[in-house]
Amino acid sequence: MGGSAISEFSPAFIEAFNSGAAHFQAGRFTEAADVFRRLANERPEIPNLHGNLGLSLRAAGRPDEALEPLRQALRLRNDYPDALNALGGILLDQRNLDHALLAYQELVRMKPDYPSALLALGNLYMFTGDANRAREAYRRAILVEPEIATNHNNLGAVCLSLGDPAEAAHHYRRALVIDVGRPEYRKNLGTCLMMAGDYPNGTAAYEGRLEQGVWRKRNMPGVLWQDQPLAGKTLLVHFEQGLGDSFQYIRYASVLRRMGARVIYECQPALKRVLSTAPDLDGLFAFGEALPPYDYYVSLMSLMHRLGTTPDTAPGGVPYLRAEPERVADWADRLNRLEGGERPRLRVGINWHGNETGKSIPLECFEAMGRLPDVRLYSLQKVSGLNQLEQLRDRVRVTELGADFDSGPDAFVDTAAVITSMDLIITCDTSVCHLAGAMGRPTWVVLKWFADWRWMQHRLDSPWYPTMRLFRQARANDWAEVMGRVTTQVAALATGAMTR
Structure with a gap:
C-alpha cells in the first residue's frame, strides 16, 4: 500500500485510511476498495488514495476497474512505482504488450531495484520477440536480485533461444542451486543439454518434467x-x-x-x-x-x-512404420487421376503449419517452388493453416487432396499412404515430419532459428531419421531466406542435378 503523510488530516480521515490499510493487509480487498473509493472521492487531489483503490481492486480480482484509479494516481504523482507496477501487471495480463512494455520500461528507469521489475521487463521483451534486450534485462535482474531462481531460469531460456546452450546450462544450474531440485528447472536443463548433444546428462535431467503439475501425469497402477x-x-x-x-x-x-x-x-x-x-x-x-x-x-x-540413448546410439530400424497397402493403391490411383495421367518428375508433399508458436512456414514461401517446371506440390495440411490455402489459391500452386483426406477418426492413415507416393516431403517441425521420417521417406524439415531440442544444434541431418535433411533459419523469423534455399535445392533435384 502506498504511504502518505496524513497527519494533517482529521482523526476520522486517518481512522478510515488505517481501516482501509488493515482490510488490505487482512486480505479483505473489496472492503479496502470501498474505503479508498470513498476517501478518494472526498480528497481527489491525493494520489495515494487513487493508487490504493487501484491496488485493492486488482487484488480483489477486478483489474478492469483498477485501471482508471491507477492511471489517475500516476497523473497526480508520476513517481509512484507501486501504481506503475500494478498498471503494468494488468496490461500484461490483458496481453496489451506494447503498453505494458512502456509501463515496465518507465518503472525500471524510475526504480531499477523494484522487486521483479527487471524480470517482468525481460519477460515482456521475450513476448515481443526481442531476445537480446530480454537477455540484458535478465542479467540486470540478477545483479539486483541474485538469489531469485526465476531470474536465472529465464536468463537460461533466453540464452538457449539465442543459440548459447553453455551459458543457458550455467544459469539453469544456478537456478537449481537456489531452488533445489525444482522440476521445471531440471527439465529445462535437460532440454538444454540434449540440444547440445549431451544425452547422458540431458535425459536424466529431463526426467524432472514428470514431476511438473502442468505436464500430463498418469497415475498408473503397478x-x-x-x-x-x-x-x-x-x-x-x-x-x-x-x-x-x-x-x-x-x-x-x-x-x-x-x-x-x-x-x-x-x-x-x-x-x-x-x-x-x-x-x-x-x-x-x-x-x-x-x-x-x-x-x-x-x-x-x-x-x-x-536405455542410455545418445545421438550415436539412437535406435534405428527405419523404416518401422508403413502405410496400409490398400490405401497406398487407392491414393496412387487418385493422384494419377489428379495429374491427368501425366506424372510430374517430382511430387512434393508439403505441410506448412504447426501448433506451436514460431514453427509454421507462411504458405506464400512455397510460391516460387510451386512454379518450378516438373514439380507439383500436394497439401498434407489438415485443420490448422487451411485458411492460407483459401487466401493464396491464385498465387501458390498446391494440389489439395479433398475433404475426405484423413477425415475419419483414425489420424494419418491417408497421410501415410500419400507420403508413400511422394518423391519428397517438405514440412515444418510437426508430427508429419516424424511420420515421414519413421517411414524412411525423403524428408526435408524447415526449422525456426531456435529449434526444438531433438534437432540439436547446427546439424543438417538427424540421428533419428537417416532419410531426413534439416534446413535452419539463418536469422530469427526469416522464413523467406531459408525457403529460398529449399526452393533452390528442389529445383536442382527436379532437374537431376542432385540426389535426395
Whole structure:
C-alpha cells in the first residue's frame, strides 16, 4: 500500500485510511476498495488514495476497474512505482504488450531495484520477440536480485533461444542451486543439454518434467520400470506428449523386445491404426481401452534415459512404420487421376503449419517452388493453416487432396499412404515430419532459428531419421531466406542435378 503523510488530516480521515490499510493487509480487498473509493472521492487531489483503490481492486480480482484509479494516481504523482507496477501487471495480463512494455520500461528507469521489475521487463521483451534486450534485462535482474531462481531460469531460456546452450546450462544450474531440485528447472536443463548433444546428462535431467503439475501425469497402477530385468516380463509403455513423439519413439519397442520384454503400448486413440504397423509390439491399446496385466510400466519419453540413448546410439530400424497397402493403391490411383495421367518428375508433399508458436512456414514461401517446371506440390495440411490455402489459391500452386483426406477418426492413415507416393516431403517441425521420417521417406524439415531440442544444434541431418535433411533459419523469423534455399535445392533435384 502506498504511504502518505496524513497527519494533517482529521482523526476520522486517518481512522478510515488505517481501516482501509488493515482490510488490505487482512486480505479483505473489496472492503479496502470501498474505503479508498470513498476517501478518494472526498480528497481527489491525493494520489495515494487513487493508487490504493487501484491496488485493492486488482487484488480483489477486478483489474478492469483498477485501471482508471491507477492511471489517475500516476497523473497526480508520476513517481509512484507501486501504481506503475500494478498498471503494468494488468496490461500484461490483458496481453496489451506494447503498453505494458512502456509501463515496465518507465518503472525500471524510475526504480531499477523494484522487486521483479527487471524480470517482468525481460519477460515482456521475450513476448515481443526481442531476445537480446530480454537477455540484458535478465542479467540486470540478477545483479539486483541474485538469489531469485526465476531470474536465472529465464536468463537460461533466453540464452538457449539465442543459440548459447553453455551459458543457458550455467544459469539453469544456478537456478537449481537456489531452488533445489525444482522440476521445471531440471527439465529445462535437460532440454538444454540434449540440444547440445549431451544425452547422458540431458535425459536424466529431463526426467524432472514428470514431476511438473502442468505436464500430463498418469497415475498408473503397478510398478514403475527403473531398469529391473525385463526377461519374461510384460512392460507397458504409455504415451506422454504429442503425436509426433509416438511416431519418433515407438521404435524403442524393438530394443525392449531384445531385452526379453513382452511390450505393450498405450497410444493416443487417433494413432492406433497408423501405429499398428510398428514392429515388436505384443499389444497396442488406445487410451481408455482396458489394459491386460503387466509387470512394469514406463513413460515413452523416459526410454531415452532408461536405455542410455545418445545421438550415436539412437535406435534405428527405419523404416518401422508403413502405410496400409490398400490405401497406398487407392491414393496412387487418385493422384494419377489428379495429374491427368501425366506424372510430374517430382511430387512434393508439403505441410506448412504447426501448433506451436514460431514453427509454421507462411504458405506464400512455397510460391516460387510451386512454379518450378516438373514439380507439383500436394497439401498434407489438415485443420490448422487451411485458411492460407483459401487466401493464396491464385498465387501458390498446391494440389489439395479433398475433404475426405484423413477425415475419419483414425489420424494419418491417408497421410501415410500419400507420403508413400511422394518423391519428397517438405514440412515444418510437426508430427508429419516424424511420420515421414519413421517411414524412411525423403524428408526435408524447415526449422525456426531456435529449434526444438531433438534437432540439436547446427546439424543438417538427424540421428533419428537417416532419410531426413534439416534446413535452419539463418536469422530469427526469416522464413523467406531459408525457403529460398529449399526452393533452390528442389529445383536442382527436379532437374537431376542432385540426389535426395
